[in-house]
Amino acid sequence: MAVRDNTASDDQEQQISRAHHDHDHDHDEIDQNALRNAIEEQEHQTNNNNDDDDDESSVSSESLQKHHITSIDATLFTRLIPSRGLSFQLWPAAAALVNLLDRHVADPTTSPISNFLAGRPNRSLRILELGSGTGMVGIAAAAMLGANVTVTDLPHVLSNLRFNAEQNGKVISLRGGFVSVEALRWGEVEDVEGLMVDGPFDLVLGSDVVYYEELFEPLMKTLCWLLLGGRGRGGGGSSGGVFLMAHLKRWKKESGFFRKARKVFSVEKVHTDAPLQGARNGVVVYSFASKK
Numbered sequence: 001m002a003v004r005d006n007t008a009s010d011d012q013e014q015q016i017s018r019a020h021h022d023h024d025h026d027h028d029e030i031d032q033n034a035l036r037n038a039i040e041e042q043e044h045q046t047n048n049n050n051d052d053d054d055d056e057s058s059v060s061s062e063s064l065q066k067h068h069i070t071s072i073d074a075t076l077f078t079r080l081i082p083s084r085g086l087s088f089q090l091w092p093a094a095a096a097l098v099n100l101l102d103r104h105v106a107d108p109t110t111s112p113i114s115n116f117l118a119g120r121p122n123r124s125l126r127i128l129e130l131g132s133g134t135g136m137v138g139i140a141a142a143a144m145l146g147a148n149v150t151v152t153d154l155p156h157v158l159s160n161l162r163f164n165a166e167q168n169g170k171v172i173s174l175r176g177g178f179v180s181v182e183a184l185r186w187g188e189v190e191d192v193e194g195l196m197v198d199g200p201f202d203l204v205l206g207s208d209v210v211y212y213e214e215l216f217e218p219l220m221k222t223l224c225w226l227l228l229g230g231r232g233r234g235g236g237g238s239s240g241g242v243f244l245m246a247h248l249k250r251w252k253k254e255s256g257f258f259r260k261a262r263k264v265f266s267v268e269k270v271h272t273d274a275p276l277q278g279a280r281n282g283v284v285v286y287s288f289a290s291k292k
């Protein structure tokens, strides 16, 4: 297993830049094929894997990526397995959200996300991450904020998520945090209910989870169940929680997701990163909260 210093492998760099850099000047869309190929590859993996795939012999290429978190002077490691598809890579929106959390912890007084991360009396912040992929965002949040974080994804992604959570267990627990790994399939109400037995989460995190039109509706349903409680199920209410989502705009059709979201949530831009070299857009961090 290779250990890399906070840089993507050459293959991954190419895959990420193919998917994320804007080449299509006619359509204001960036290389659709690269991401679609990655998605098809993931679907192929999903079909070929058991629900919770622990068969490490099928791993064809992997690397341990090293991330230094300046605010807590700690190093985190995540295992990436690009050959298994997009759930096993670290996407730029995740890196941007980790950087924003790092800057928040270093200086909360100038942080645009302070309002969402205020501590709770006598207990840790309870955070849920949707579509965690490698788990870097949730793991970093647990370590930086001493938070109790549930990282979630589709069943076939969980063995790598568990590996990454365990890999960083010491740093997380030294900082008073905790990470648990659970399946949460968007649009499946029983998955959400199973995770909310202890009450609503204070904060929901997500990075690069809006990319495929078929997933907009199930993701929205899950957000409603998590953040609006009874109202999401047709009754009235709000959990008071907020969804912080890091997003890199690729395709025009994504505005369909934001249109749906604005009907039920108050959606605000809380931070915008400068575009990566050669890209039209930078990562934007949005907050989604219950409308008053």
Ligand SMILES: C[S@@+](CC[C@H](N)C(=O)[O-])C[C@H]1O[C@@H](n2cnc3c(N)ncnc32)[C@H](O)[C@@H]1O
Residues within 6 Å of the ligand: 086, 087, 088, 089, 090, 091, 092, 093, 094, 095, 130, 131, 132, 133, 134, 135, 152, 153, 154, 157, 184, 185, 186, 206, 207, 208, 209, 211, 215, 218
């Ligand atoms: C582009 S990746 C982003 C991964 C990670 N958040 C990051 O930014 O590095 C999208 C993630 O959403 C997950 N995902 C896709 N469809 C899903 C669904 N129906 N339910 C739950 N997770 C899903 C994928 O497995 C994948 O991990």
